[in-house]
Amino acid sequence: MENAKTVTVLSKQQKRDRFLANLVHYLMLSPFFILFFAFTVLPVISSVVLSFFDFDAVSTPRWGFLDNYLRLFVQDDVFPKALSNTLVLAIVTGPLGFFVAFMLAWMVNEFGPSVRTLLSFMFYAPALAGNVYFIWQILFSGDAYGYINSTLLSWGLIVEPIQWLKNPSYALPIICIVQLWMSMGVTFLSNISGLQNVNPELYEAGAIDGVKNRWHELWYITIPSMKSIMMFGVVMQIQSAFSISVVPIALCGYPSINNSADTIVSLITDVGTSRYEMGYAAAISVVLFILMFATKSLLGKLVNMAGR
Amino acid sequence: MQATMSKADQRKLQKLKLKASRRDQYKRFTRSKGGNFFYTLFLILFGLFSVLPMYYCIITSFKPLDELLVFPPRFYVISPTVASYLTLPSLLDNLAVPLSRYAFNSIFVSVVTTFFHVLVGSAAAYVLAKTNIKGKTVIFAVVQMSLLYNAYTLEIPRYLIYSGLGMIDTYWAYILPMIPSSMGVFLMKQFMESNVPDALIEAAKIDGAGSFRTFWQIAMPNVKPAWLTLTLFSFRDLWSIQPGGTIFSEELKTLPFAASTIAQSGIARQGCAMAVTVIMMIPPILVYLVTQRSVTQTMSSSGIK
Structure with a gap:
């Protein structure tokens, strides 16, 4: 009898402790959650709702149900081109950008702290310098004086200057190159920090257990210990690869010749900024989101399989 | 005894440990010399390519007016000047x-x-x-x-x-x-x-x-x-x-x-x-x-x- 009583009293005490601990946890989460809800979740919800309306940013939204979506898939003739461009850019720059950002971080990690800081600074420099793609405009300038044209002319490889950014067959590959070169941002630095956090004892243990070269070590030790950071990289890479728009607009303009360099996000920006069709822009965003989310779910499974 | 070790000593010890671990990095079993050389070369080339725009900004800010107007823009400056910086205060x-x-x-x-x-x-x-x-x-x-x-x-x-x-x-x-x-x-x-x-x-x-x-x-x-x-x-x-x-x-x-x-x-x-x-x-x-x-x-x- 006595014993049973003390047990219940104790568990009440425990319950209260747990409740208090959870309360603190909720308090720690709340500043983020409240602000996140107000400035991100609410706008996303209203944007999704808006995608079912006809809204010009000024007058009252008019209910249109699936009108925007039907128009997108049936009537819009820029959308198929923009979709295929976006997919090409995403398929090329997404995995490749991720790969380059990971491998460079991994290589840089071999050096001592000072060289490491210097090298990662050099790779991160485009992100620090701001709007740097102008350099590519100079390189790919369409007249005979552009660096690439004048070099090719002087080598005799071409007879007349190529309009690099105006030519539909060159525009997309050039954007791929520029985008890859700019991908040394968030993913690269998070990989650098992730590599710092890999326990060095694992490497020692690996060397003893018969890891022969750096590739073995990478596959069996580094990648498995970096999985959660790599998952972060995957999501950030999906986000940037599917959202490419600034570079093509800056280099090729919008709309580009034959829509050869238009992407979904540049279409969204155009619909919203110059045509004020906010409901339609929201509908395109929803479609793009579904595309990105499906990709993310698929790749999440792949990352988990690595290093097995 | 160890607990009474002064802060300076502790720091020194830490530095020594860091140095040792740095040296170990190069001596890891899993690294080949040829590989190290190739990687370094690749990283330096890629790195130089990456700093190009930042370098271009800095170079351009030291160009005198006549060099600024040259087309295509040059990646070097012949007679560097701080004139651009000196005119900034007047623009304020x-x-x-x-x-x-x-x-x-x-x-x-x-x-x-x-x-x-x-x-x-x-x-x-x-x-x-x-x-x-x-x-x-x-x-x-x-x-x-x-x-x-x-x-x-x-x-x-x-x-x-x-x-x-x-x-x-x-x-x-x-x-x-x-x-x-x-x-x-x-x-x-x-x-x-x-x-x-x-x-x-x-x-x-x-x-x-x-x-x-x-x-x-x-x-x-x-x-x-x-x-x-x-x-x-x-x-x-x-x-x-x-x-x-x-x-x-x-x-x-x-x-x-x-x-x-x-x-x-x-x-x-x-x-x-x-x-x-x-x-x-x-x-x-x-x-x-x-x-x-x-x-x-x-x-x-x-x-x-």
């Missing part, structure tokens, strides 16, 4: 409020927001990664999904929320929306999950540390590279923040706005524009060097031997 007269006001706004907004951005995000990440509260899976899923939604379409709903909260034309319009970052929470959560052992948290709890103390004194030191990197991301973004449609008072505008006012005066001012760009680049570079220097110096220690 065009500004509506003194430069110091813009500078104060930029520094205030960047520093305060970055601090709360990292603190709020890390606390949330700790809760999501290391506790069992209800709904954490849902919240984390929403955080991840929000990263994938196109930011441009959110501008109008956001503007309505700002004006509903009376944030338009106040510092709040810069600060509050920048504090909750899905990217930051995501990054910190991934790091805490893989680098803060549960055993360490249990031990802290047994020692009587509350949740916040465990977060601050146990979890955060273990993910130092992560929050240093987050600090850099946040500062870099905030330093370049421009008043969009949310700030109208001149005395609340930031340095990038002042910089663009100075720079937008045609081809003759190209040198000045570059000089401004170069000056604006300095603070992020400093923050980069400070944070990444300590990122690369953190030796991984799980806290458990």
Whole structure:
């Protein structure tokens, strides 16, 4: 009898402790959650709702149900081109950008702290310098004086200057190159920090257990210990690869010749900024989101399989 | 005896250990000399290519007028001059409020927001990664999904929320929306999950540390590279923040706005524009060097031997 009583009293005490601990946890989460809800979740919800309306940013939204979506898939003739461009850019720059950002971080990690800081600074420099793609405009300038044209002319490889950014067959590959070169941002630095956090004892243990070269070590030790950071990289890479728009607009303009360099996000920006069709822009965003989310779910499974 | 070791001695010991571990890095069994050489060469070439635009900005800011007008632009300068920098003060007269006001706004907004951005995000990440509260899976899923939604379409709903909260034309319009970052929470959560052992948290709890103390004194030191990197991301973004449609008072505008006012005066001012760009680049570079220097110096220690 006595014993049973003390047990219940104790568990009440425990319950209260747990409740208090959870309360603190909720308090720690709340500043983020409240602000996140107000400035991100609410706008996303209203944007999704808006995608079912006809809204010009000024007058009252008019209910249109699936009108925007039907128009997108049936009537819009820029959308198929923009979709295929976006997919090409995403398929090329997404995995490749991720790969380059990971491998460079991994290589840089071999050096001592000072060289490491210097090298990662050099790779991160485009992100620090701001709007740097102008350099590519100079390189790919369409007249005979552009660096690439004048070099090719002087080598005799071409007879007349190529309009690099105006030519539909060159525009997309050039954007791929520029985008890859700019991908040394968030993913690269998070990989650098992730590599710092890999326990060095694992490497020692690996060397003893018969890891022969750096590739073995990478596959069996580094990648498995970096999985959660790599998952972060995957999501950030999906986000940037599917959202490419600034570079093509800056280099090729919008709309580009034959829509050869238009992407979904540049279409969204155009619909919203110059045509004020906010409901339609929201509908395109929803479609793009579904595309990105499906990709993310698929790749999440792949990352988990690595290093097995 | 060891406990009485002076701080200077401890530091010395740490340095020696660091040096030894650095040397070990090169002597690891799994590295070949040929491979090391090839990698170094590749990294240097790629690195030089990456710094090209930054180098071009700096070079251009030292070009005299006649070299600025050469086409195609040169990647070198024949007779460098600081004239572009010297004309900057005279251009300041065009500004509506003194430069110091813009500078104060930029520094205030960047520093305060970055601090709360990292603190709020890390606390949330700790809760999501290391506790069992209800709904954490849902919240984390929403955080991840929000990263994938196109930011441009959110501008109008956001503007309505700002004006509903009376944030338009106040510092709040810069600060509050920048504090909750899905990217930051995501990054910190991934790091805490893989680098803060549960055993360490249990031990802290047994020692009587509350949740916040465990977060601050146990979890955060273990993910130092992560929050240093987050600090850099946040500062870099905030330093370049421009008043969009949310700030109208001149005395609340930031340095990038002042910089663009100075720079937008045609081809003759190209040198000045570059000089401004170069000056604006300095603070992020400093923050980069400070944070990444300590990122690369953190030796991984799980806290458990």
